[in-house]
Amino acid sequence: MTVDIDTSNLPEVVGERHIMQPLEELRVEVPFGTQTNPASFILQKGSCELWGCELALGKPYAIATGGLKLALFTWHGCVVDVDADVEISYTSDETTSNVAYVNTHAQLEALRDEAYQEQQQQDQTQQQQQQQDSMKNNNNDAGPKLVQGPRVMVVGPAESGKTSLCKTLVAYATKVGRTPLWVDLDPVDNSISVSGSLSVAPMIASAVTVESYATCGIPPNTVHPLAMYHGSNSKIHPDLFRAQVDRLAENINQRLAQDENARSSGIIVNTNGWIQDDGYKLLMHVAEAMDISVILILGHDRLYSMMNSHYKKILQKNPTATVPKVLKLPRSGGVVSRPDTFLQYSRSRSVKRYFYGDFVDPPKTADTTATTSKVPQLTPFLLQLKFTDVEIYRLSSMALSSSLLPVAQQQTTDAVQISRVDLDTEAESLQHALLAVCHPSSVAKWQASGRARDLVCAGVAGFCAVERIHSETDSLHLLSPCAGSLPSQTLLLGDITWME
Numbered sequence: 133m134t135v136d137i138d139t140s141n142l143p144e145v146v147g148e149r150h151i152m153q154p155l156e157e158l159r160v161e162v163p164f165g166t167q168t169n170p171a172s173f174i175l176q177k178g179s180c181e182l183w184g185c186e187l188a189l190g191k192p193y194a195i196a197t198g199g200l201k202l203a204l205f206t207w208h209g210c211v212v213d214v215d216a217d218v219e220i221s222y223t224s225d226e227t228t229s230n231v232a233y234v235n236t237h238a239q240l241e242a243l244r245d246e247a248y249q250e251q252q253q254q255d256q257t258q259q260q261q262q263q264q265d266s267m268k269n270n271n272n273d274a275g276p277k278l279v280q281g282p283r284v285m286v287v288g289p290a291e292s293g294k295t296s297l298c299k300t301l302v303a304y305a306t307k308v309g310r311t312p313l314w315v316d317l318d319p320v321d322n323s324i325s326v327s328g329s330l331s332v333a334p335m336i337a338s339a340v341t342v343e344s345y346a347t348c349g350i351p352p353n354t355v356h357p358l359a360m361y362h363g364s365n366s367k368i369h370p371d372l373f374r375a376q377v378d379r380l381a382e383n384i385n386q387r388l389a390q391d392e393n394a395r396s397s398g399i400i401v402n403t404n405g406w407i408q409d410d411g412y413k414l415l416m417h418v419a420e421a422m423d424i425s426v427i428l429i430l431g432h433d434r435l436y437s438m439m440n441s442h443y444k445k446i447l448q449k450n451p452t453a454t455v456p457k458v459l460k461l462p463r464s465g466g467v468v469s470r471p472d473t474f475l476q477y478s479r480s481r482s483v484k485r486y487f488y489g490d491f492v493d494p495p496k497t498a499d500t501t502a503t504t505s506k507v508p509q510l511t512p513f514l515l516q517l518k519f520t521d522v523e524i525y526r527l528s529s530m531a532l533s534s535s536l537l538p539v540a541q542q543q544t545t546d547a548v549q550i551s552r553v554d555l556d557t558e559a560e561s562l563q564h565a566l567l568a569v570c571h572p573s574s575v576a577k578w579q580a581s582g583r584a585r586d587l588v589c590a591g592v593a594g595f596c597a598v599e600r601i602h603s604e605t606d607s608l609h610l611l612s613p614c615a616g617s618l619p620s621q622t623l624l625l626g627d628i629t630w631m632e
């Protein structure tokens with residue numbers, strides 16, 4: 133049934149106008165372009181949202197370099213203008229997946245409410261118990277059991293809409309005042325930090341914006357993510373991945389133990405699209421390590437059946453075991469696969485955004501002739517360091533295939549290894565490399581234990597990019613997000629390079 137959308141008193145058309153019926157979605161693809169030719173869209177009437185994040189009426193959203201593949205969805209109908217060199221744009225009414233996602237959010241909300249109330253009751257009982265104990269002079273130090281909100285993991289093949297679903301669930305949750313942790317375990321295309329990392333960020337409503345959802349995940353400087361450097365955006369090292377996930381899970385538990393609102397809000401985990409063989413094992417590892425309570429599978433029957441029967445077997449052996457609920461969700465018909473060049477630009481944009489922030493309006497000055505074009509939000513600095521001032525370690529994995537080991541023997545060396553880069557002979561190979569700067573505390577821990585995983589499975593202080601190598605003066609120029617010396621001299625190297 134079509135509804136009459138009131139198109140009276142509309143402002144002048146900006147670009148192309150789209151009049152959308154309730155429950156329709158405008159799907160837009162814009163290629164990467166130049167900064168002088170930004171893509172913009174504006175909601176002229178009604179209401180609509182980008183992956184759960186509502187657009188403000190009459191506000192132009194400009195994306196400096198284009199490079200968009202997005203969907204604007206309306207519950208009640210709207211008028212949207214899109215001003216861009218669009219590759220393709222069309223309206224679709226096949227949006228049952230959006231309805232399924234909002235229903236999923238409602239079910240998660242019920243679990244969050246339950247967790248919050250249970251925690252309140254438990255705290256009350258605990259207080260009463262403590263009062264009684266103090267009257268009887270009993271010293272019962274057993275702490276209360278921490279009640280957890282839903283721990284959700286989104287899985288599915290590559291380009292099935294996992295990231296978009298995570299964004300939607302995060303946006304809906306923060307809109308109603310929740311503060312879930314958003315975990316991104318996709319080093320190939322990370323929404324929270326630069327690509328090549330595994331990361332987690334505590335989400336709040338102000339960190340969910342249309343501009344950042346349209347390009348990456350969160351606007352710079354709103355929330356402070358914890359990022360571990362996996363070192364590659366083209367492949368996943370299973371041992372390193374497992375070790376980093378375990379440590380992330382510990383960090384998440386520590387954080388949630390301190391923060392009651394975040395605990396009841398739960399976590400939302402985005403995974404990578406590796407679902408076959410070792411990839412499947414890694415997913416099961418994540419589910420166990422992160423104590424996942426709900427697994428959402430995007431349109432993949434085989435994966436659904438494999439996971440379901442895995443947990444059924446566990447329950448058959450031990451009927452009291454706690455296993456996650458496995459749910460299948462429809463995949464949106466709008467999800468598109470991105471060509472390699474698009475992905476490369478998109479990764480490069482996420483690194484550039486790390487150093488320069490978003491493009492924002494220039495500060496207002498009395499000079500009326502001053503430029504009005506957008507300027508980068510942040511200013512990175514160039515550090516010049518001697519080779520002797522830094523220690524650079526390459527991430528590597530020493531995992532031996534079981535076929536290379538004697539029968540029934542296990543590998544004795546730690547599979548997570550690092551090797552020092554000899555700057556006297558290998559400096560040239562660092563050109564444009566992205567380096568992770570380690571925290572002094574993790575460097576100290578690693579030096580005391582000698583275990584590489586103490587260094588690589590810790591959150592990094594930040595990232596630097598090698599701008600130039602001066603072999604004649606034995607020095608290198610690093611682009612750093614802030615002025616002053618680096619927090620530590622120990623840097624991690626993967627296979628990611630970046631140049632402006």
Ligand SMILES: Nc1ncnc2c1ncn2[C@@H]1O[C@H](COP(=O)(O)OP(=O)(O)OP(=O)(O)O)[C@@H](O)[C@H]1O
Nearest residue numbers: 201202203290291292293294295296405466467468
């Ligand atoms: N409904 C939609 N309409 C148009 N484009 C969409 C829609 N949903 C998702 N997309 C786009 O499709 C692409 C793939 O979606 P998304 O990143 O969510 O998938 P993914 O499963 O996380 O992919 P990957 O496994 O490669 O990280 C993205 O560019 C996204 O912006």
